[in-house]
Amino acid sequence: MSDNGDSSDKGTAVLELKREDFVSDQETRWCPGCGDYSILAQTLKTLPDLGIPREKFVFVSGIGCSSRFPYYVNTYGFHGIHGRAPTIATGIKAANPDLSVWVVTGDGDALSIGGNHFMHAIRRNIDINLILFNNRIYGLTKGQYSPTSEFGKKTKSTPYGSIDYPINPLCVALANEATFVARSFDVDVKQLASVITQAARHKGISFVEVFQNCNIFNDGAFKHFTEREFREDRTINLEHGKPMIFGKNRDKGLRLDGAQLAVVQLGNGINESDLLVHNAEAPDPCLAFMLARMDFPDFPVPVGVFRSVIKATYEDLMEEQVQESIRRMGPGNLETLLSSGDTWVVN
Amino acid sequence: MSDNGDSSDKGTAVLELKREDFVSDQETRWCPGCGDYSILAQTLKTLPDLGIPREKFVFVSGIGCSSRFPYYVNTYGFHGIHGRAPTIATGIKAANPDLSVWVVTGDGDALSIGGNHFMHAIRRNIDINLILFNNRIYGLTKGQYSPTSEFGKKTKSTPYGSIDYPINPLCVALANEATFVARSFDVDVKQLASVITQAARHKGISFVEVFQNCNIFNDGAFKHFTEREFREDRTINLEHGKPMIFGKNRDKGLRLDGAQLAVVQLGNGINESDLLVHNAEAPDPCLAFMLARMDFPDFPVPVGVFRSVIKATYEDLMEEQVQESIRRMGPGNLETLLSSGDTWVVN
Amino acid sequence: MATVETEDKEKQVVELENVTIRFAGDSGDGMQLTGSQFTNTSAIFGNDISTLPDFPAEIRAPAGSIPGVSGFQINLSSRDIRTPGDEPNVLVAMNPAALKVNLPDMEKGGIIIVNSDSFSDLNLKKAGYERNPLEDGSLAGYRVIAIPLSDLNANALKSLNLAKKEAERCKNFFALGMMYWLYDRPVEPTLNWIQEKFQKKPQIVAANSLAVTAGYNYADTTELFTTHYRVRKAALAPGKYRNITGNEATALGFIAASQAAQRPLFYASYPITPASDILHELSRHKNFGVKTLQAEDEIAAMGAAIGAAFAGQLALTGTSGPGVALKSEAIGLAVMTELPVVIANIQRGGPSTGLPTKTEQSDLLQAMFGRNGECPVAIVAPASPADCFQMAFEAFRIATQFMTPVFYLSDGYLGNGSEPWKIPVVDELPRIDVKFATSPEGFHPYLRDEATLARPWAVPGTPGLEHRIGGLEKQHITGNVSYNPDNHDFMVRLRAEKIARVANFIPEVEVFGKPEGKVLVVGWGGTYGAITSAVESLQRKGRAVSSIHLRYLNPFPKNLGKVLSRFEKVLVPELNLGQLRWLLRARYLVDAVGFNKVKGLPFKISELVKEIEGLL
């Protein structure tokens, strides 16, 4: 009794889809220079190639600058309330597993007011693509610190510096055994597009953290590792099956010393074979957890796909129980149901 | 301007405190045989020895069988609403850092409705002792599955089995960089008492998960490793500075193979020196994270103190900003404040 | 109570028009089970019945203690009744605490059957008795029948040589058997039930069955009982019946709506007393395409329901007052996005955690106004356990016809109470026709139906209808975000008008009694039975009182104002401080007076009669 319906037949012919088909008629209302534009652009670039008819996409968001996203994508969209996008998306996907459901959220939306739903959507492994625009600030409310803001951050609400320690969204996702965990940043458009595509293709919860510059309230929050000149030296792109090498000259790598990661310089005795080889499909998330905790300056900032494993999804398990019940008891008969239990007749 | 007041002088003479002083006049209303009794008993045993006057204790709880706890302790107590105990406790501790604030919560209370507050209390490292009574079921509402119930659990609300994957509270705590993380279970009273004491003495958030048997709705949930005959073989008690040995005959241990933990049999070539030595004070929580993920049957179930590190606490940082402001600007003068900015006089 | 003497072989039979029995004992004594067995048997036998379970506070209390007492009251009658009865005529008390707790409610001179074996010094102490009430004459005003139930039961089961504890567990069945004899009912239905229920445990089948028959035979032979009683069949309307609780009827009503609308039911909920049983019930019927989601909290449940509604399912969430408080922000989103979501609130004692296991009607104004902004929703409320079926059905009929959230206000009394239910004929159920938008031709997400002002239901997956909705103010017709001042004013009034128009699609309120007179009693929700019975008894005495019962609270039925205006006085009895009264006064400027009881208990007919007489 699911909603798959027959939409796919009369559905928009998939192959013909172009970027333009996904551009809505609403004018984008982000500040000029906002990192959100780039994420929107890469998403619009990705959608046509997924082989999914346009009408089967649903973009759900909470509240925040980032959460304006659905208005700019010409698919079904739901601009929800603050922090609750994962719950709305869960309802949509559970009701109709045939849809491609996306959540666009911010660091405050997902990790402050929405932290609990974030955690539970992940642990249920419901097949949703959850993209977190992390600008380490509350943009829409004009510049208070967020759960990902660095400790001691001076903002409108913390003139003497924030006193809570930041949350690492990747670690929280991994602690909840997220089956797909990735990270990217707004200015590396190629890598961003590839990560979004992989997230979309993954069946199960796909969590992508995107470092996004808020040039109005938190400008340059990431530039110490995103700027061209030292990007290669200060970030490492995790690629499944590849050794963990980074640096302009591809001369640095990651190695495991005991239970600790270490940055090593390649050459004089140390070569590729000594380095960790990234296995995104490892059932055990512990190494991914270690990688997720790496940060500049001690380590390169890791991006790419940390984890990608397969596990039965919430909506499939739910649908299965329905089908299984029908198989076992037959399709529900209302008459029988109403008169179940002890009955008697009065004439 | 904090509330420390002078209560300590006229405070109950600490040294004289006995268990009885902490027993309230309310009759306990848990089912006979409930694991909660044991946790209460060990807590009552612990409190007198902490050197804290009775009036400085505050026990805060949410809703659930476990959350009835404060009524049975003759200190200040607050039986809150479902899932919100950490927020109330945060308000109390932030308002008056001089108090010893405890949160008693259940697996549903802390991880289902209260998951977000749980996470944020931990990441703020506010000096609260948070004891989670994990019976892997909703007790008070008479037996629905909880976030820690095993996958596929048949309960009143899931006659065909639950379809969400369980949360590991220790992992979530560690992902949020909890400064004190421990685990115990109701029937190992000595270990339980020691863990509670260490939690109480730790400055900063202290998170303790206690496996607790609900003999009415989830009886025997833990007996496969808690029962005397195989407890030593199926659990391992983590002790700081000690090698990770377990087993009736202390003949099994844990070793690190690459980024993986492995159970090894001592003897023929393998001896203590090959085993991991537990370092609860390691700044990096990754190994603790690995240990926290161990579970029966592949591994022994780990108990004891996983992590215990020192980090500035939320309430101290908050108090410091107040004192610092006073130092820098002098104690606030209302007259000056009211007439700050451009003023003019009308005669 | 008209009693007729007749002859029986050795013991006399007394005919009763109706009798109220209360079973009371320790939480562990299985009183709820005993009560419902007696209820079923009586129902099947043909009596009209009404029941009132009374659970102990959520936490289990120690055995034998006052807080541990669990009760179950049954009113059975040969004429049609509407309440579980004001005062028990008979009390079965399995221990001293049960006696202590329930004695105050008893009819003077009533029958008290106690298990004398349980009156140990320890149990007496636990119950707070200095002296044994069975011996100190304090029960002089009642007909006390003290029976060594535990021993008798143990002896009866000797043959099975069970552990003492095992045998003791059956003693409620022994008591049940006795009551069956005393009220002249067959033991078979219970024997069959035991058979089925414990199929896999022959031991238990044997033991329980033996206990029931032994109890029956004991009562038959012992000298303690000189008479037994007969309550004849009631003259119920012809049809097929079953006994049903309000929560069961609610669940079935929602499933029926889903069948009538040919849309799957989606239930997202977070457990809470007294609503959890709806989740338990619905989760068993997945073969009807029902999907149930136990959410991480009430907000998530509401969010998931909104998502499911957007996706085209019959979306439902259920909770109690505190949960509604949490959902309120999200309910506002459902109002702004104009999606059909039913919010079932099984009310309990408030404020805050309040009295979680007791009944109350104090969430009406929360349903009306408990959101930010001008945020109107429709509200319906069932009048009796069986009526829950129809009003649950109505909730979805309105929600889908008007594309609006609808509050369904039941309560603990309705949810846990039971009565015979005339099972509706499926083909006679009203249809709910849900039409999805399908054609892009002139489609606009906020274009409206002229009669209902409902916007189209355009579900994801439909080609060409891609659109975006959300919580920001919507532009009329296009549904685009609009900050235009006039548009906002227009939309705020339009949302209000849409709900007002629901009044065009609900029945007018019917007056019970003369259409005018001195006093009109106005009720809503679970107080229907008590109010109607009270008014009826006064009408029999020729008093100028009538009553109406509102099952539609927002909007009100169109004729309500006219009806109110035809009476000198308006009395509004409520299990709150006067919430409906408040609405009536504001809307109709009628000087309605209240009769308010906030004790976690339903009204007694007698107290209503007294109150009404005061106004006559």
Add this chain to the structure above:
Amino acid sequence: MATVETEDKEKQVVELENVTIRFAGDSGDGMQLTGSQFTNTSAIFGNDISTLPDFPAEIRAPAGSIPGVSGFQINLSSRDIRTPGDEPNVLVAMNPAALKVNLPDMEKGGIIIVNSDSFSDLNLKKAGYERNPLEDGSLAGYRVIAIPLSDLNANALKSLNLAKKEAERCKNFFALGMMYWLYDRPVEPTLNWIQEKFQKKPQIVAANSLAVTAGYNYADTTELFTTHYRVRKAALAPGKYRNITGNEATALGFIAASQAAQRPLFYASYPITPASDILHELSRHKNFGVKTLQAEDEIAAMGAAIGAAFAGQLALTGTSGPGVALKSEAIGLAVMTELPVVIANIQRGGPSTGLPTKTEQSDLLQAMFGRNGECPVAIVAPASPADCFQMAFEAFRIATQFMTPVFYLSDGYLGNGSEPWKIPVVDELPRIDVKFATSPEGFHPYLRDEATLARPWAVPGTPGLEHRIGGLEKQHITGNVSYNPDNHDFMVRLRAEKIARVANFIPEVEVFGKPEGKVLVVGWGGTYGAITSAVESLQRKGRAVSSIHLRYLNPFPKNLGKVLSRFEKVLVPELNLGQLRWLLRARYLVDAVGFNKVKGLPFKISELVKEIEGLL
């Protein structure tokens, strides 16, 4: 507008009683800054003023676009005024979009000053103009003064050879300078302000200062301006004044309460428009012992406030409507535990996310009823930006005196609007005496004060007073959990009575005008200024209309019923669909009629005058 001609050396000066000016431009053009500078200067100069900022929707819109327009309206007068003015007499439009958006509000024949440099084809298109309004004669009805502001400003700053973009940024100061000349105000206050503000950036100080003076001189010399205007000092009550916004006054009021009570202020909040400024303001005053906690969400903020109240601090949480919805369950807990917590709701357009940056009064019934169970709280609401100080203070006075949560209902109009504030003399502020329980002698957590029914405030850390509270029903006096039916009924009524008694400790409502007559206009909150001005103007014409303004919404002042009864008609203007009206009707059975505007904008005096006249 009484205008007096006088002689000036070469340009004539016209005296005005008051003038309404609106600065409008792109979000990036610094209009809020320009407006507040003009405001301050006028205030210091001695005019009475009232301002109305109008922010664009939360999201930044593209430069030059309609949604990107930001406005700031100032009403300055030589007599006392209460509103920002109905229709601007003067509009300063920095670009076509600003003209397009604001023209409809303009007084016919008013002055329009535009930056002609910004009327490029691109900008015209962005604003949706087919033709250039400066050329197509569409502005014939106004006195248009088109000035190449950008160029003039650029030239003026040449000497500093800044980047073009840099210079362009100063053009608002150039415009400000012009306006200073036009309205005959000194430039010094702004020059000083620039000096201070940009100390560390001498470049900017130079540029901005230069721009201001250049603008002033340009206006002085150009032929475009033939006259300038003078608005004399207003005859305000003697005292020391400052210009203050409602949100600032609110923050100061709470700090003042904390000082008066000698208890530290604890503010827990989650940012939300338009309440965030209170968090920003309070977080700057930690040297008053103020602790501010930015919580993870509104529920956590409420929980933390409850905890802080339990711990003995003046606990405060602030938010807007959607946040209140989330807090509602926890507010119930504060009611049950009877702890003093102030909940500040800076209302905005609803329902749901609604119109986040616009003003509205639609959360009154939510404050009254938005919780499960019978859950009464006290409610106060300031009447003007400056009044926020006193009512914030009052909120804590009531909360601590009665041990109850108190709602403080402000709104976006009050919060962001400003007016001159007569700074109170600290020693003349009322005292708030908070007494903590200290002695175990006969201490009971729910023992009550006879007059107020307040329970004792016994804070953790006090030896011998250890006790436990929570959300379950409390036993009278002992505060132990109680499931007793009569106790529940008693406590429910007692909590209601406690709030009712607040009426004994608040001022009676004063009638503005004659104590009886044909029409009584009843208002609350931010509509005070417009209503009073409208009524006053009609009274001047001798019409039989009076008004009252309610700053205490629950309970109502004791004399309210009597006051209402003395008028033939009662009109209740509200920026909602009639929430106060609803309460008045229910409570007093008075047939109050409403005048309701839900456009996210304040009332205009003129529309109120018209409405009232309709009833006279």
